[in-house]
Structures are given as structure tokens and as C-alpha cells.
Amino acid sequence: MRVRLLELELENFTEHRSQTIKYGRITRLSGRNGAGKTSIGTAPVWVLWGIDLNGKKWSPKPTTYDADVTRAAVLLDIDGKSIKLERGIENGKNTFRINDVPAKATEFESTINNLFDRDEFLSLYNPRYFFGLHWTMQREMILRHTTPPAKSEVLKHLPEPQAVKLDELTRKHSLSDLEKIHRDRKNRLEKEHIAAQSRTRTLQDQLLTMDSAPDVTGAQEDIAKIDATIAEIEEAMRGHELTNQRIVTLQHRINSLLQQRDRMKEQFKAINDEPIADTCRVCKQPLQGEAVESAKADKERRIAEFRAEYDRVVAERKAAEAELAGLEYIDVSEKLAELRRWQEARQAIVDAVRAKERREQLERDVEVAREAEKKTLAGLNESIIIIDAIKAYRAKEAELQAEKVQGLFRRLTIRLHKELKNGEIEPDFSIQMDGKDYAQLSFGEQTEAGLELSEVLFGQSELITPVFVDHISEYTGPIAVYDQLITAGAVRDQELKIETEAWAD
Numbered sequence: 432m433r434v435r436l437l438e439l440e441l442e443n444f445t446e447h448r449s450q451t452i453k454y455g456r457i458t459r460l461s462g463r464n465g466a467g468k469t470s471i472g473t474a475p476v477w478v479l480w481g482i483d484l485n486g487k488k489w490s491p492k493p494t495t496y497d498a499d500v501t502r503a504a505v506l507l508d509i510d511g512k513s514i515k516l517e518r519g520i521e522n523g524k525n526t527f528r529i530n531d532v533p534a535k536a537t538e539f540e541s542t543i544n545n546l547f548d549r550d551e552f553l554s555l556y557n558p559r560y561f562f563g564l565h566w567t568m569q570r571e572m573i574l575r576h577t578t579p580p581a582k583s584e585v586l587k588h589l590p591e592p593q594a595v596k597l598d599e600l601t602r603k604h605s606l607s608d609l610e611k612i613h614r615d616r617k618n619r620l621e622k623e624h625i626a627a628q629s630r631t632r633t634l635q636d637q638l639l640t641m642d643s644a645p646d647v648t649g650a651q652e653d654i655a656k657i658d659a660t661i662a663e664i665e666e667a668m669r670g671h672e673l674t675n676q677r678i679v680t681l682q683h684r685i686n687s688l689l690q691q692r693d694r695m696k697e698q699f700k701a702i703n704d705e706p707i708a709d710t711c712r713v714c715k716q717p718l719q720g721e722a723v724e725s726a727k728a729d730k731e732r733r734i735a736e737f738r739a740e741y742d743r744v745v746a747e748r749k750a751a752e753a754e755l756a757g758l759e760y761i762d763v764s765e766k767l768a769e770l771r772r773w774q775e776a777r778q779a780i781v782d783a784v785r786a787k788e789r790r791e792q793l794e795r796d797v798e799v800a801r802e803a804e805k806k807t808l809a810g811l812n813e814s815i816i817i818i819d820a821i822k823a824y825r826a827k828e829a830e831l832q833a834e835k836v837q838g839l840f841r842r843l844t845i846r847l848h849k850e851l852k853n854g855e856i857e858p859d860f861s862i863q864m865d866g867k868d869y870a871q872l873s874f875g876e877q878t879e880a881g882l883e884l885s886e887v888l889f890g891q892s893e894l895i896t897p898v899f900v901d902h903i904s905e906y907t908g909p910i911a912v913y914d915q916l917i918t919a920g921a922v923r924d925q926e927l928k929i930e931t932e933a934w935a936d
């Protein structure tokens with residue numbers, strides 16, 4: 432977009448009661464101090480935004496004489512189309528006109544906002560304006576139209592392992608996301624690594640205090656042998672116990688049979704001495720021969736029965752005595768002690784096996800802890816390498832960008848970054864001419880710096896504006912007229928004079 436100033440009308444604008452200026456390709460304002468040159472230079476930006484050349488709110492309302500109306504109207508040519516914009520202060524109120532048609536403040540503002548960016552316009556129109564901006568804004572304006580170096584371009588300059596790694600990783604994540612991920616991971620793994628180290632140490636200490644592993648070769652066979660021996664002993668003891676029980680049972684039986692025999696001897700005498708009855712137990716008549724015989728026979732039969740029972744008791748006892756004579760009581764306390772000894776031996780082997788298992792488990796735990804520690808360290812190192820690679824990338828990117836931007840300037844030196852103590856690169860901005868800061872330059876040198884800067888901005892931006900160089904007599908360098916130039920210079924004892932050079936076409 433090309434903007435040209437065609438005409439300016441001022442009414443009660445500072446010291447200008449009524450003034451019309453027709454601009455040319457070059458418009459030279461000259462005159463004594465206070466002739467109104469700067470006011471004319473300021474008027475277009477006041478119309479557009481109500482500000483002065485430095486971007487500050489400003490009022491041109493006269494203070495030395497009374498005026499109901501202050502007004503400035505500027506006729507612009509924008510890409511060949513003209514537009515007349517007017518701002519006024521009428522009885523303390525702001526008024527606006529677009530092509531002589533009254534407009535509301537919001538309508539006027541949006542019309543202008545749609546045309547151009549205020550900071551960009553002012554930076555081009557007033558070569559001093561840029562240097563009054565905050566450095567972040569200055570930086571943003573310088574970089575606005577320079578494309579940052581491409582990823583592949585930056586990677587080309589990095590050491591191969593870093594380039595390969597970043598190339599792969601930045602396919603999935605942006606560089607800043609990648610940095611966030613690995614900063615977070617680094618913090619986490621640093622803590623984890625300390626914890627893993629302490630776990631390994633604790634387990635190793637435990638291992639040191641543990642007895643060395645006992646030799647348990649052949650333990651299972653030994654246990655099997657002992658188990659067989661124990662089974663044998665228990666089996667033998669079971670046989671002995673049965674015999675011992677039998678002996679006790681037989682002794683009891685013999686005793687009871689002896690007592691029974693003695694009792695029967697008594698009873699036999701009583702049966703034997705029993706008289707044979709000679710009277711009928713029913714009719715009390717004396718028994719006759721046959722009946723007496725029968726009573727005798729009855730007694731004999733009962734005696735015979737008794738004797739048979741007696742013989743059986745005696746025979747049973749004799750049999751028991753004979754069996755008892757064949758049995759031998761065996762003392763098992765010896766065997767019991769032997770059994771206990773074997774059981775203890777067995778337990779000792781089992782304990783040794785368990786101790787060895789515990790030690791082996793601990794050794795495995797130590798190994799696992801060492802592996803975990805190694806893995807954590809590897810992850811940590813990986814993140815550190817990536818963070819360093821990102822740092823290197825940023826530094827290289829900044830360097831390449833700085834080279835690119837610096838290439839646009841002749842005498843000015845631009846710095847876009849600063850390096851922090853930890854080596855990180857941070858956006859920053861400074862501009863110098865011949866190694867001197869802007870503030871240190873003389874007024875004329877500042878004009879020179881401003882003109883070089885606006886030249887670069889013109890080269891980059893899509894906006895072309897007039898350039899207003901105030902105090903031109905302070906400046907002795909060349910001026911490249913980009914499209915339209917307005918200069919103002921002091922001339923002793925001279926009223927305001929406006930000279931123009933027309934466009935060739």
C-alpha cells in the first residue's frame with residue numbers, strides 16, 4: 432500500500448490560523464523557530480490518531496488566542512485513490528469527517544485501523560519514532576517481515592548426532608513442547624535417580640550384613656535320606672509299641688484269669704458238699720429209689736459242667752502265659768532320642784537351604800535395583816542431551832537469524848538475542864550505530880540512524896508512506912527519497928516558506 436500526502440488544511444491549529452499546503456514529491460518547509468514547521472509535520476498523524484509525532488496524545492488547540500474550532504484535514508492518495516480525513520475540536524468536542532461527511536469516532540477509527548498499523552506508519556513517517564518504542568516492539572517490527580531460518584537450515588549447522596536426534600523428535604513435537612517434556616522428565620528422573628541409588632545402597636548394605644551363603648549341595652538328597660531313616664525308625668517304633676501293648680494286655684488277662692480260678696475253687700467245694708435231696712421238694716413225701724438216683728445224676732452233671740468251665744479258665748491262662756513268655760518288652764526311649772536327632776539334622780539342612788534362598792533373593796533384588804538405577808540414569812542423560820541439543824539449536828537459529836537481519840543494514844548493528852549465564856539464548860534487542868547506542872548519538876546521527884532504519888523497514892513492509900525529516904539542517908548526510916519526502920529546517924528571520932518539487936509523472 433502506497434500512501435501519499437496530497438493536501439493539508441489547518442484551521443486554528445497551534446499558531447496556524449488558516450493554512451493550506453499542497454505537497455509535492457519533496458516538500459521543504461523552512462522558517463524561523465516557531466514558524467509552525469513541526470506543527471505541519473505533526474498534523475497528518477494528529478488527524479489520523481489524535482497524537483503527536485512520538486505517538487503521545489496531543490492537542491493542537493491554540494493556547495495563545497481564542498478559537499471555537501480547531502481543525503485539520505488531510506487529503507491522502509492511497510494506491511491512487513484519494514480520501515480526505517478530517518479531525519476537529521469544536522467547543523471541546525472531537526469531530527470527524529470522512530470525505531467531508533461527518534462520521535462517528537468509532538467509524539473514523541475503524542476506517543483508519545483498516546488502512547494501516549499505527550506503529551508501522553509512524554515508524555516509516557517519522558525516522559525518530561522507532562527508537563522511542565519499547566525494545567520488544569522494536570524487535571517485533573524488525574522481525575515482522577523476516578522469515579526465521581528454516582529448521583533444515585539450522586539443523587545443517589548442528590553437530591550430526593544432535594541434528595539427527597532433533598530432526599526425528601521435532602517431527603512429533605514442536606521444539607518448545609519438546610523442551611517442556613524433557614525439562615519435566617529431567618526433573619523427575621533426577622529425583623528418581625537419587626531414590627534408585629539409595630535403594631541399591633540399602634540392599635547392598637543388607638547383603639553385606641548377611642552371612643555368606645551356606646553350602647547346600649546335595650541338600651535335597653540328604654533330606655530324602657534322613658526322611659527315609661526317620662520313616663524306618665518310626666516304623667520300627669510302631670512294631671515295638673504294639674508288642675509292649677500286647678504284653679500289658681496279656682498281664683492284665685492272666686491276673687484276671689488267676690482271680691477267676693481261685694474264686695471257682697471256692698465255689699466247687701460248695702457244689703461238691705451239697706447233700707442229695709431224699710424228699711420231694713413239692714409233696715414232701717420220701718423219694719423212692721429211682722428218684723434218688725435221678726437227684727444223684729443231676730448233681731454229678733452240674734459238677735462236670737463246672738469242672739469243664741474251670742479247665743477252660745486254666746487252659747486260657749496257660750495259653751496267655753505261654754504267649755507272654757514268647758514276648759519281650761522293648762525300651763523305645765533310645766529310639767525316640769535318635770528320631771529327634773534326625774529331625775534336628777533335617778531342620779538344619781532346611782534352614783540352610785532357606786538362608787541360601789534368602790541370600791539369592793537379595794542378590795537378585797540388588798541386581799534389579801542396579802538395573803533400575805542404570806535405566807533411570809540413561810533416561811536422564813538422554814533428556815540432558817536433548818535439552819542441550821535444543822539449546823544449541825536455539826543458539827544457532829538466533830545466530831542465523833541475526834546474520835540474516837544484520838545483512839539488511841549498513842551502519843547499524845542489530846542484536847536480537849542475549850546469552851544468559853547458563854548459556855540459554857533469550858530474545859533481546861539493541862541497535863547501535865558505529866558501536867554507539869542511539870541515545871549517545873548526536874541529533875544529526877540519530878537522523879541518519881532513523882533514515883537507515885526506515886529504509887530497511889520500507890524494504891520489508893508492504894506499506895509505503897511519506898517521510899518527514901524535521902530539523903533537516905542538523906543533518907549533513909544523504910537522503911534517499913523513497914517515495915515522498917517532507918523536510919523542515921530552521922532559517923533565521925524567515926517566515927514559514929513551503930517549497931515543493933513535483934513528481935516527474
Ligand SMILES: Nc1ncnc2c1ncn2[C@@H]1O[C@H](COP(=O)(O)OP(=O)(O)O)[C@@H](O)[C@H]1O
Pocket residue numbers: 444445446462463464465466467468469470471490491492493494495
Ligand atoms: N497547542 C498549541 N497551541 C498554540 N500554540 C502552540 C501549540 N502547540 C505548539 N504551539 C506553538 O506553535 C508554534 C509553532 O510551533 P512549531 O510548529 O513547533 O514551530 P517550528 O517547528 O517551526 O519551530 C510555536 O510557537 C509553538 O510554541
Ligand SMILES: [Mg+2]
Pocket residue numbers: 465468469470901
Ligand atoms: Mg520545529
